[in-house]
Amino acid sequence: MTKLDELKNWFADKNKVIIALSGGVDSALVAYAAYQKLGNLAIAVTADYKTLSEEELQTAKQVCSEIGIQQLLLDYNELENNEFTKNDSTRCFHCRLELGDHLLKLAKQQQVEVIVDGTNLDDLGDYRPGIEALRQNGIRSPLVETNFSKSEIREIAKSVGLSVHDKPSNSCLASRIPWGQRVTAEKLTRIELGETVVKQLTKIKQVRVRDLNGSAKIEVEKNDISAFNDIVLNKITEKLKLIGFSSVEVDQEGYKPGKINVIAD
Incomplete structure (x- = not known):
């Protein structure tokens, strides 16, 4: 079984899934695998929270159109969150905590039980308080659970024709x-x-x-x-x-x- 098959099979027992999709290669591959396995039961959700660049937003839309997956946009303003704007070492934590709240609300509306993101093994070595916030909201990371490194993600994304396979990493x-x-x-x-x-x-x-x-x-x-x-x-x-x-x-x-x-x- 190939690594891509493993990732697709991660979704085999899931009913309906939301993928938190930015404009990067990691969440793009997760969305691709989910859509291959679940079809229209996989929904990509991109948060336009006013600190995401327009370029990233357009890339996220393009990725969804390449995959064929339905995309929903979450529209809110992080600049209204004082815990975020005061910009101390917990900024990413508060950003992701707020994102998690919005995703959970949407999941309830859409009757979705599983929310996933694009966190991979390489991310776990860095200082990433945002990952901890997502965990607190029960958001899962199929790429971690199936042991994907960044280089493997790029390689497989290229092989399935995702245009973001060589896109440099970005952050808000x-x-x-x-x-x-x-x-x-x-x-x-x-x-x-x-x-x-x-x-x-x-x-x-x-x-x-x-x-x-x-x-x-x-x-x-x-x-x-x-x-x-x-x-x-x-x-x-x-x-x-x-x-x-x-x-x-x-x-x-x-x-x-x-x-x-x-x-x-």
């Missing part, structure tokens, strides 16, 4: 703001616009624009830093200042997930 826009600095709509907007500008002018896919008290710190993979010659950096700086950043620099150490997860003054 609030993760670009250091702990201790409040999350606001204004910051999220300039971060999203800033990352779009950098991607367009450099053609780099994996980009983070960190908002450090109004200063933009651009993070890309180390081998992509050379794309920022003087001409390109001047153009980026000009555009980022227009959208509200006070200064712009490229992080010479390169991209590293969670780099700014320290309490900032």
Whole structure:
């Protein structure tokens, strides 16, 4: 039995399932397997909670259309949740706790007993308070339960033709703001616009624009830093200042997930 068969068979005894689907490869593969096994009894749910970039939202819609699975959108505003916007080290926990509440409510309406997400084995090694919050709401992770690593997920997603198989990992826009600095709509907007500008002018896919008290710190993979010659950096700086950043620099150490997860003054 192949790994994909194992994942599909995980759904064999399930009646109706909701898949929390972002725009990434992990939840896409879970949704694919669920739909293959359950057909229309599998429903993908994407939360548009105002800290998800428009790009991620569009990717999630595209993935659902590739799979053929029904997609429902949860529409709410995380910026109304003070536990989230105060942005301390428990931000992800409160984000996922709120998401879990919305998913449980929807599951009740849809008469669904099982909610699943795209957490995989590689996620378990990082500091991920959000995973703990989902567990508290009884949300299960088929990729963990069937022992999938990130590389296996990408390989199988490619073999079944999912366009996101090589999509760089992403996280919500609030993760670009250091702990201790409040999350606001204004910051999220300039971060999203800033990352779009950098991607367009450099053609780099994996980009983070960190908002450090109004200063933009651009993070890309180390081998992509050379794309920022003087001409390109001047153009980026000009555009980022227009959208509200006070200064712009490229992080010479390169991209590293969670780099700014320290309490900032």
